[in-house]
Amino acid sequence: MACIKCGGPTENNRTLCEKCSAEKENRNRKSPKWRPAIIALASVFVVLIGAAAVGRFFFARDVMELIQGKTRYAQNIELATAKSSVGQIVSGLDKGVGLFKSYSKPKTMDSDLQLKMKAEDQLLKGMNLPEKNFAPVQQALSYLNSLKVNVRTIVDEKGTQTSFTVTDPSALKLTVDSLTYSDGKMYLHMPELLGKYIQVGNQQGSGISPYSFSTIKYDPAKLRASLEKLAAVYVDSLSAAKMKAENNQSVTVDGVTVQGQKLTASLTAEQTAKMAKAIAQAAKNDGDLYAFVSDNYSLFSAVAGNPEPSQKLTKDGYGKLIDELLSKLDLEKDGSAFSAVAYLSQNGDLLAHSYEFQTTTDKAQLNYLISDKKYAIEFLVNQKEGFAFTNTQTGDGAGKMQLKIKNEQEPKNIGVTVNYSGCKTVSFLGSDTMAGKLVVSLYDPDHEIGKYIQQAGLPEAFNQLDQSTLTLESVPDGDKLNSTVQLSMPGLLSFSLTGKTSGVSGGASVQTRPEPNQVIDPAKDESGEAMNELPINGIKFLAQTLKKDPELAAVLSGFGISEEQIELLAAFAQG
Incomplete structure (x- = not known):
């Protein structure tokens, strides 16, 4: 072929x-002519992608500052922080109102409580009691430990009614009823001692109760939007700020130090006053924010110490409130300059935040840092006085909270520590309630409490007072809730109260509010005649109880008080 x-x-x-x-x-x-071009182009992409990845990890902060400019970059940080804070505020309000609404659901609960108390001999000796009196004191404590306490609590739309009934092994029975109505008014009633009810607190009522908090009116979406508008005004004000970036700077909050770039946005006193006015004006112009304040004005007034506002809050009145607040700040007179400081890692993560107010005489600084496991906030004035609060999580529902107070004068460094574990929200009788364990102790690293005890001349038994602990524990047990309260004061005494609570949703109703002629108002009882009935009837009640209660009679006898003496006192009181 x-x-x-x-x-x-x-x-x-x-x-x-x-x-x-x-x-x-x-x-x-x-090779084809086009193959080298493809290889070259692929190589360029690999280099660019690698450079972008390295830049994202190491230099994202600097790249973003270069692209956006330091001012816009700082504004974006502040806006993100402000929006996050707004979200936390609204979310916290949702949870709080939800818990109060849950508490207010109709229910009837019965609790059986058992008291156990012990006084240390060291305390009795420190009180200069002769040893022969130790036995009567211990006998009295033993009697108290024998008491049974039953608590019945009724909750409905009218309010809360709680009845405490105390009994001993023989004949004692004493009842104390507490009535709290939804308008905040509260009454006490001791049927064995006084036929009438005693009005507690101011006649007008405080205006503060679980029910008032459960009825807070607000639209979460509108409230969030209103607060974010104010945040946007604040952020816009920073466009006039003087910017400064400093590398390798650090800040320490409650012993935790973070280091990174310190990006500071500073406003002059004039710019700070202008910013405050702009935020105030935006608040005055926001109809949804006005509605939120107006709808809850009576509650807010009560919280502020004015339980009965004279009139409904009008739009003009709302504006005047904001103007009064701005006037009290008096930023122009004080020459207050404001700075927002962010501490940033190389990849742009916010490590810590700081806000500073500088006047002609003082400097106030608020620092806070947030990590996966710890939240810390610190407020200081002139680096001498202020407080620090931290919450360190060690596990699911477990961790440690601490509040430290810093003073220029003694006590200079003192506070409270709360260790918590097993904390969670559980459903009980159709309502959400908190379960878990809290251990509260004093924070006194310099033993300043001991110094005060020595200066006051208290017995040596009080020298360990700073080691006292208070334990609160609540554990669900089927359809019951077991609770424990323990107070330990080394060298002084120990106290515990355990209880088992059961009940039903709904059930009984809170009794009708007592009629005016059945109420004693101590504020109006100028002569004190009505209130004098209480101690007189108390003596009579004690005399009658002693006739059939050998345990109580033995306790009083240990202190030299006989039944005959009580009877004579009752006859004298009878007149």
């Missing part, structure tokens, strides 16, 4: 001869 290309002879019926076949194979081995 002939070659189809050159016409030469071929072998085995092939279409190409040996020479032409070899030339074709050589051409196939050569």
Whole structure:
């Protein structure tokens, strides 16, 4: 067969001869002209992607500052922080109102409580009691430990009614009823001692109760939007700020130090006053914010110490309130300059935040840092006085909270520590309630409490007062809730109160509010005649109880008080 290309002879019926076949194979081995271009382009992409990844990890902060400018970058940080804070505020309000609404659901609960108390001999000796009196004191404590306390609590839309009934193994029975209505008014009633009810607190009522908090009116979406508008005004004000970026700067909050770039946005006193006015004006112009304040004005007034506002809050009145607040700040007179400071890692993470107010005489600073496991906030004035609060999580529902107070004068460093574990929200009788364990102790690293005890001349038994602990524990047990309160004061005394609570949703109703002629108002009882009935009837009640209560009679006898003496006192009180 002939070659189809050159016409030469071929072998085995092939279409190409040996020479032409070899030339074709050589051409196939050569790279196409476009292949080097593809390889080069791919290499460029690899380099760019690698550079972007490295830049994102190491230099994202600097790249973003370069692209956006330091001012806009700082504004974005503040806006993100402000929006996060707004979200926390609204979320916290949702949870709080939800818990109060849950508490206010109709229910009837019964609790059986058992008291256990012990006084240390060291305390009795420190009180200069002769040893012969130790036994009567311990006998009195033993009697108290024998008491049974039953508590019945009724909750409905009218309010809360709680009845405490105390009994001993023999004849004692004493009841104390507490009535708290939804308008905040509260009454006490001791049927064995006084037929009438005693009104507690101001006649007008405080205006503060679980029910008032459960009825807070607000639209979460509108409230969030209103607060975010104020945040936007604040952020816009920073466009006039003087910017300063400093690398390798650190801040320490409650012993935790973070280091990174310190980005500071500073406003002059004039700019700070202008910012405050702009925020105030935005608040005055916000109809949804006015509605929120107006709808809850009576509650807010009560919290502020004015339980009965004279009139409904009008739009003009709302504006005047904001103007009064702005006037009290008096930023222009004080020459208050404001700075917002962010501490940033190289990849742009916010490590800590700081806000500073500088007047002509003082400097106030608020620092806080948030990590996955710890939240810390610190407020200081002139680095001398203030407080620090931290919450360190060690596990699910477990951790430690601490509040430290810093003073220029003694006590200079003191506070409270709360260790918590197993904390969670559980459902009980159709309502959400908190379960878990809290251990509260004093924070006194410099033993300043001991110094005060020595100065006051208290017995040595009080020297360990700073080691006292208070334990609160609540554990669900099927359809019951077990609770424990323990107070430990080394060298002084120990106290515990355990209880088991059960009940039903709904059930009984809170009794009708007592009629005016059945109420004693101590504020109006100028002569004190009505209130005098209480101690007189108390003596009579004690005299009658002693006749059939040998345990109580033995306790009083240990202190030299006989039944005959009580009877004489009751006869004298009878007149």
